[in-house]
Amino acid sequence: MFSTKLRPAIQRIQQIVPTRWIGSSASEATTVQPAFLFSPENFRRPQLPEGLKVQNLIPEMANDTTLAGLGRLVSNPEDYTVAHKTFEITQWPQPGWRQLDPGTGDEAGTTEGDFEVQWKGDFFYGKNLAIATNNNEYLDGLGAVPEHASSDKVADASHIHLWMSDYHPDGGQLFWPRQPIPFAVCLGPASCGDDITPQDMRAFHVPAGKGIYIHPGTWHNGIYVAPRYTVEAPARFLTRQGRVHARISVSWASEFQTLLRLQLP
Template sequence: MDHAAETIPNLRPEARVMPDLPVHPVPLVRATSETVKGFGILIDHPDAQKVEIVRWPAQGWRQVEPGTGDQGGTTEGPFTFRWKGSVLRARNDAVDDHYVLGWSRQPSLAREDEANAPREEWLMWRANYHPDGGQLFFPLTPGPFVTTLALPGDDITPESFVGFWFDGGQGLYIHPGIWHEALCPVVDSLDCFGRQGRVHARIGADFPKEFGCYLSTPLTRDAVRERL
């Protein structure tokens, strides 16, 4: 493979270059120990859950020797989320990167230079997973937030995703391989502590390109179900 020819995905697309598309409504369920089972674990403290690190896979019939292949450790730091008008931006200091996570309305109407206003939905344009390790998010500031997740497997569809509502206070640990796009505050901003595998392999899906739509996760409390 010609690695020089590989294209690094643009994780900060300007709204003006993104198309207006149909939206796929994502069911929103209250995050409890039962509803997040399989996706991850609710946590009451950043150190309540150790980040799982996946051993490097063997390339043939010879096995990776015990005690090797999982020594990369973790990285951690602030993970901040900010609504700028109708654009959701985030920064993950643990991996020194920043992102546009989506919009609260169709991209042609999304603007950063407008006053923040109540938002009814989060239009998500991509998701990713980390095959090398889990990831932990713990809120440091008050306020409800949502996250949108899917179980492991590359053959996802928009129907694979579920939204989870958090009232604030508790954090979330997701297992390796869980599809996600971090968090979305219901309020204007959210500061979190983040911890994840240091290798930080990322496998992504672009919803406009693959499915011709955006995922729409509700941001209103009255949309929350108690169970799926």
């Protein structure tokens, strides 16, 4: 344990430099680089370095067996609503020792709207129109490693390289394609919490005519489609999610010097 004399100094340092400590004592502790800040600017135009490791994920076909613990395959988006008590909204944690009053802390319900995705050369962008924030436009992935990616070309990617993922602690999320097209997702278990690693992530192909519902806390990001589906306009998905829209993210590129690579359906 840290010496009680050191504890105030350590707390002041952690407030200034938000690093994570690993080790059982101050002398043994090593530090991890500060987490990537997912500001609107950084999310749209992250500075991704050259030479990142690439971890290949072999896609599985999404069904209720393969998705167990992560989410569900969706045949009708109206099967997952708060009214039907099938859409999960997580009760807000109690800040002190007093209990939440019954029936409170999970009353915000859901918000919904279109989630647009589009390829621009090797860059795959998403825009979430369901949430009222300016932090709703993202670079979701790349068709090539950063040093070889170009926007001055026809989009022709057969794979996508993912540099980040996130989860929502306040509720689930549903994605339903407005047109029946296949898409891919990349998911990690909520049980990993904030200690998620690239090795915990799995790739899934969702067949045309189906959608996906993701449990609260499941690591994910957006949905990924092949370039042929965004030639004339962005591909649009209905997204339904908790109205609070808390989001906690990991940068695979910054924290693990890694990209997750998966084949597009």
